[in-house]
Amino acid sequence: MTRIIAVAMQKGGVGKTTTAINLAAALTELGQRVLAIDLDPQGNLTQHAGFDPDQISPTIYDAFKAEMDGYESDVSQAIYESDEGFHLLPSQPELSLIELGLINTLSRERVLATMLENVAADYDTILIDCNPSLGLLVINALTVASSVIIPIQTEYLAARGALMILKSIETVRRKKLNPGLAIEGILLTMADTRTTLTRDILAAIENQYGNGIRIFDAIIKRSVRFAESAVAGQSILAYEPKGRGAEAYRQVAQEIVTGG
Ligand SMILES: Nc1ncnc2c1ncn2[C@@H]1O[C@H](COP(=O)(O)OP(=O)(O)O)[C@@H](O)[C@H]1O
Numbered sequence: 001m002t003r004i005i006a007v008a009m010q011k012g013g014v015g016k017t018t019t020a021i022n023l024a025a026a027l028t029e030l031g032q033r034v035l036a037i038d039l040d041p042q043g044n045l046t047q048h049a050g051f052d053p054d055q056i057s058p059t060i061y062d063a064f065k066a067e068m069d070g071y072e073s074d075v076s077q078a079i080y081e082s083d084e085g086f087h088l089l090p091s092q093p094e095l096s097l098i099e100l101g102l103i104n105t106l107s108r109e110r111v112l113a114t115m116l117e118n119v120a121a122d123y124d125t126i127l128i129d130c131n132p133s134l135g136l137l138v139i140n141a142l143t144v145a146s147s148v149i150i151p152i153q154t155e156y157l158a159a160r161g162a163l164m165i166l167k168s169i170e171t172v173r174r175k176k177l178n179p180g181l182a183i184e185g186i187l188l189t190m191a192d193t194r195t196t197l198t199r200d201i202l203a204a205i206e207n208q209y210g211n212g213i214r215i216f217d218a219i220i221k222r223s224v225r226f227a228e229s230a231v232a233g234q235s236i237l238a239y240e241p242k243g244r245g246a247e248a249y250r251q252v253a254q255e256i257v258t259g260g
Pocket residue numbers: 011012013014015016017018019044132189190191220221222223224226227228230
């Protein structure tokens with residue numbers, strides 16, 4: 001069975017892309033066949049994996065375009081192997097046009113699911129890096145996913161509507177787009193060393209959103225190495241294999257694989 005994990009959060013700059021690429025690398029290290037999908041027109045994941053979103057072609061955009069025009073897409077044409085061994089389905093800036101175009105498309109929430117039908121079985125895990133919104137691209141990701149990882153900065157958790165993404169997840173379940181959609185967990189990112197308030201945060205989340213939502217034991221601390229690795233076009237596991245950041249993402253991968 002292929003596990004499809006959407007990395008989603010409506011806010012930008014919380015560590016979605018960083019989480020997607022580093023989990024792709026960490027799961028590859030564990031021997032899994034991994035596909036990382038860039039579902040953000042900004043193409044940060046594509047870049048982080050060492051490709052140029054302005055040059056690479058075809059991309060996921062072409063597959064969406066074909067489906068919207070009423071043709072059958074062949075997404076395998078747009079899958080590339082990264083230096084680190086995992087596969088990448090890249091994005092390009094024009095993907096931003098898809099969000100609007102989908103509105104008039106038949107079964108608009110299931111286009112990504114249809115596209116992935118022929119390739120999903122080739123992978124143990126597929127990670128989808130979502131754009132920072134609650135729009136149709138994200139709904140497509142939530143519809144095809146088996147679970148969701150929600151990265152969030154600890155400080156931001158207190159903000160009003162911090163976890164609006166949970167509402168979208170609930171909607172996708174309720175509207176029967178994907179009744180079995182699970183929450184893999186909330187991942188605390190960019191934490192400062194002093195922030196050891198996990199227990200309080202957990203209590204606050206349970207209070208606000210009901211219990212049963214896992215918070216990963218692994219916490220991703222703030223480190224300038226992450227930005228450096230992005231510029232280098234490498235995962236943190238390749239950039240600084242023995243560093244704290246690499247270890248933290250290995251631990252998240254371990255928690256996903258063992259289910260707790
Ligand atoms: N743990 C971290 N510590 C410090 N900087 C980080 C960390 N994780 C990510 N970053 C940096 O913060 C910025 C936003 O992260 P990113 O993963 O692109 O967020 P998103 O995809 O949610 O917009 C990037 O420059 C990234 O390199």
